[in-house]
Amino acid sequence: MPSCPPGASDVPAKPGNPSLAAAPLIGDWLDFTHEGIVRARTGKSELGQGIATALVQIVADALAVDVDSVELAPPDTSGPDETFTAGSLSVQHSGGALHAASTQARQLFTDAARRRLGAEPSLAEGRFVVDDASVSYADLAAEVDLAVAIDPTIASYDPSGIVGADLPRLDLADKVLGRPRYVQDMRLPGMRFARMVRRPARGARLVDVDEESALGIAGVTDVVRDGDLLAVVAEDEIAARAGAEALRESAQWQVPDSSLSDGDMVEQLTTADTDDTALSDGPSIDAPTLAARYTRPFLAHASIGPACAVAVQEEGLLRIWSHTQGVHPLRRDIARALDRPVDRVQVTHVEGAGCYGHNPADDVAYDAALLAARLPGRPVQVTWTREDELGWSPFGPAMVVDLAAETNADGQVTAWSWDGFGNGHSSRPGTLPTPSLLAYEEQQDGTPIPPAGDPPQAAGAGTGRNAIPGYEVGSVRAVAHRALTMPIRSSAMRSLGAHLNVFAIESHLDDLARHHGIDPVEYRLRHLGDPRGRVVLERAAQESGWGSPLAEGHGRGIGYARYKGTGAWCAAVVEVEAVSSVRVVRAWLAADCGRIVNPDGAVNQLEGGAVQSLSWTLLERVRFAGGRVLSDTWEEYPILHFSEVPPVEVALVERPDEPWLGAGEASMGPTAAAVGNAVADALGVRVRDLPITAEAIVAAMDS
C-alpha cells in the first residue's frame, strides 16, 4: 500500500468531488471573523451564468443567514484550486463543497453556542439564541476551529428556503446600469493600454517592422518585439490603436504556404493520423439498417466583448486580473511560459463578457503578463480587437461522426456503432506538454501550441461526449479518432462533442422511426428505460402539443439527451417553417436538473443554451484558408439576431430530493437535434451537415 504524505492521511476520501480533495478544510472555504458577514471562497468564475449568486444561496441556506451577509470573493490563486469553470460542474463541485463546509460549520458553531449559552440554541438571522441571550457567528469565531476536514456526507439541515428561490443575480444590476464591473473597466493608477499586432496568418514570421512608425505617435510609450510577437504600449487606448495600426502597416511578414481550408475539413479529419480511443467495444455492424455521416464545422465562441486583461509586475510578484475560467491553471501556465516560480504569479478573476468555453481570456492574460513583466511597476491593460477575437481564439473543433444502426423486424435497435473524428476538445492552459498561450508561440523562444487533447471518458470525454446513446440499443461500438494535426487551434466550447453527437444520434433515431413507421416520441420511449429521461421526454412532447396539426410548410422535431450521461436530462421540441430557408417558429424545453438552487437562473441558462445552439446549428461556420481565418467580422460570422430568435418555453421537472446538476450545457445537443428533425419533418429531407443553411438543404436534396 503506498504511504501517504505527512498530514494527508487524516483527510477522508472525497469521492466525486475534486474540489474537496483540493481544498479539504472548512477554513479553505469560509471565514466568520467579521461581524455580520460570512466570507466565502470559490474557484469557479462568474461567466455570466449566475454561479456566484447560486453559491451565495447555497451558503446562506446552509448557515441560515441572510443572503446579504454572505460575501463571495472572486476566484483568486490564494483560494481553492477548482481547476476550470467548465463541464456544468460548478454547482456540483463548488456548490457541493460550500454546502458541506457550511453545514459542518453550522454544526460546530451550534456546539460552541450551546457551550456559551448553556442550552440548546435556536438560530435566526445569523444569531444563536437562548431566551434573551444571543451570540453571532463572529462572536464565536475565535473558539471554533475551522482547520477541520469537511465531511461530504454530512446530513443537511432543513432548508431555509433560500435554495430554491429566484434570488435576483447579484451582478446584473451593475451591468444594466453601466457601472464598472468588467475587467475592461479596470483603471489602475498609471495604467498603460496595450494592443497586440497579431500575425497575418498561422506560422507567419516577422521579417521587419518600423518601430518608429508607432513610437512617433503622441502617447505611444513602448513597442515590444520578441520573435514574431509585436505589441504597442501607450498612455491611452486612442494612442494604442493608432500605434497598432502604424505597426500593422509597416510590418513585413513571411507567410508560409498553407493549402488547408475549411472546405477540406471532412477529408482532412478522416484521413489524418489519429489517436484512437475505444469508448465501448461492441462489434462492428456488417449490414446496418441505416448508416450515415454527420458533420459540423469549426465554431467560434464569438463573445460580444473582445478579451481583456490587466497585469502589473510588483516587487517579486506578477499580478494578473483575468476573466479566465481557471485562475490556478492559468497561473501555472503563465509561470511556466515566463519561467518563474508559480508562487511569484497571482491571478484574480474579474468578470468579462460572456464565456462559453476556452476563449482567448487566457491568451490575453498572458499578453498582459508578458508586457507587464517588461515594464516593472506599470499596470498594463491589453484588449483584443474584434478581428483577433473571431480570428485567433481557440475554436470549437470541427467533427465528423459516422453512425450505423441495426434494427429487428419490430424496429428495435439491436446494435449501434459510432466513429467520431476530429481535433481534440481541450487545449486549456496546463493540460498540454508546453504552454497553451497564443503569444508563447509567437515569442522567440516559444513553441507552437500542441494539438488539443480530449478529456478522459471519466470526465465526460471530448469528441466522445454523449457518443454512447442513453437508450437501450443492444451492443454499442464507439471509437473516438482524435486528429494529431490541428489546422486551427481547437479547444473546449460549450457541450464539446455533445452538440454533434446528440444531433447525430437523434437524427439517426428519427430516420429509423420513420423507416419503421413509428412516431419519433413513441420510438424513443420504446428504447428509453431511464425513468427520469422518460419524464423529461414526455413533458417536452406534452408542452409542445406533440402530434397536433401544423401549418403548411411547418415541421416539428424532438431531441433528447442526458448531458454526458451523468448530468442533467433535457429534451427539446422545435417547430420550424421551412420554405426557401429555415425559420424557427417556437421551441420548448423540458429539463431535470435535480434539486434547483435558483429556478429562474436554471431557466435562463437552458433557454440561453437553446438560443445559442440554434445559432450554431442554423448559421455558424468558421471559414479559413491559407492559415488565415476569413470569418473574423460579424458580417462574415453571423450569429442569430433578435428578429430570428423564437419564443422558448422551459419546463423544469421538480426533483427537490435529488442532487443538483448544472444546467448550462444540457440544452445544446437536444436543441440542435430538434431543429434537424423538424426540418426533416417539414421538407422530407435529412440534412446531416451543419449548419442547416438553405445551401445545405439544397445539397441534401441533391444527394
Added chain:
Amino acid sequence: MPDAHRLTVNGRDHEVRCPDGTPLLWVLRDRLGLTGTRYGCGVGSCGACTVWVDGQPTHSCDTPIWSAAGKSVVTVEGLTEAGPHPVQRHLIDGQAGQCGYCLSGIVMRAAALVDQAHAEGRHVEGDEVRAALDGHLCRCGAHNRIVDAVVSAGGE
C-alpha cells in the same frame, strides 16, 4: 498638437484633444472615464457601444469625434443619473441578461424607442422591439427576456 473638440456629455461640457478621426467611444472611455459604453466590434456591427447623439441612438465606435463636436451626447451613465430608466428597471426585474456586456447599448436603443413611443402616446410592441434591436448582438441568448422587459417598460 491634436485638435481640440468641444462636446456636451451627460449635460456637462468637455474639451478633449485628440486626432479628428478618433471614435467617440474611446473619447468616452479613455478621456472621460465613462466605461459603461462598451467596445464590441469597432465598426458599428454589434451595437454594444450605442449612445445618444442629439437624442439619436448612435454607434459611438464609428462616430469620429469631429462629427460629435458641438453636440449633446448621453451615455448609459447619463441615462441612469436621475434614477434608472424604466427600461433598466424592467431589465433588472425580468433578470434579462446573462453576461450583460451587450446591455448598455441595448438600454440606450430601447430607452430611445420607449421614450419616442411615449411621446407619441402609445406603447411599444414586441415585433417593433425586435426590429429596433436587430442591430444589437447578444451571444448568451437572453433575447426573449430583453424584449419582454422593454415591452413591459413601454407599458408604464
